[in-house]
Amino acid sequence: MFSNDLKEKEMSVxxxxxxxxxxxxxxxxxxxGNIIDQDFLTHRLNLLRAADKYDIMDLKEACHESLLEDIDTNNVLERLQNASLYHLPKLKICCMQYxxxxxxxxxxxEEFTLFIQSADRELIGEVFNEVLYVWKGF
Incomplete structure (x- = not known):
């Protein structure tokens, strides 16, 4: 941006x-290379978005691995949507299994019902396929 004649170069912003x-x-x-762990944890969803946007694969993978570590009922639906959006297969599988x-x-x-009403149809289909797969096993 700064090496071409763009507004960022002109404004230095x-x-x-x-x-x-x-x-x-x-x-x-x-x-x-000097991020502290707490900042990484606090901002990992934003870092994931940036890694995807700017194609920084090592950061994307670091966020992916970190998001796998603390899935719970408070974040599973958001993580499932992010896993689908940013093509994170391990996270998607773990969220669906959870x-x-x-x-x-x-x-x-209640939150799951709202998720079903608003989520991507393909993702909803994957969740229901997982439900059918599990029920088939019983």
Whole structure:
């Protein structure tokens, strides 16, 4: 941006409107190799978005692995949607297993119902295929 005749060069500013200042700072810290663990954990969803947007595969994989570690009823639906959106197969499988195999969708039935009403149809189909697969095993 700064090496071509773009407005960023003229103004010496890059506007990143889809990221908070704190998340942007964490992103820059990651890029320069000095991010602290707590900042990574706090901003990992924003870092995942940035990694996907700017095609930074090692950061995307680090976020993917980190998001696998603490799936719970408070974050499973958001993580499932992010797994689908950012093509994170391990996270998607783990979230579906958490919901279906371990029966956690019954613990968050109201949120799950809203998810079914608003999520991508393909993702909903995958969840129901997992439900059928598990029920078939009984």
């Amino acid at each position: 890059i506007n990143i409107s889809d990221m908070s200042i704190e998340a942007c700072q964490a992103f820059l810290n990651y890029m320069y 919901l279906v195999t371990f029966g956690k969708m019954y613990d968050i039935l």
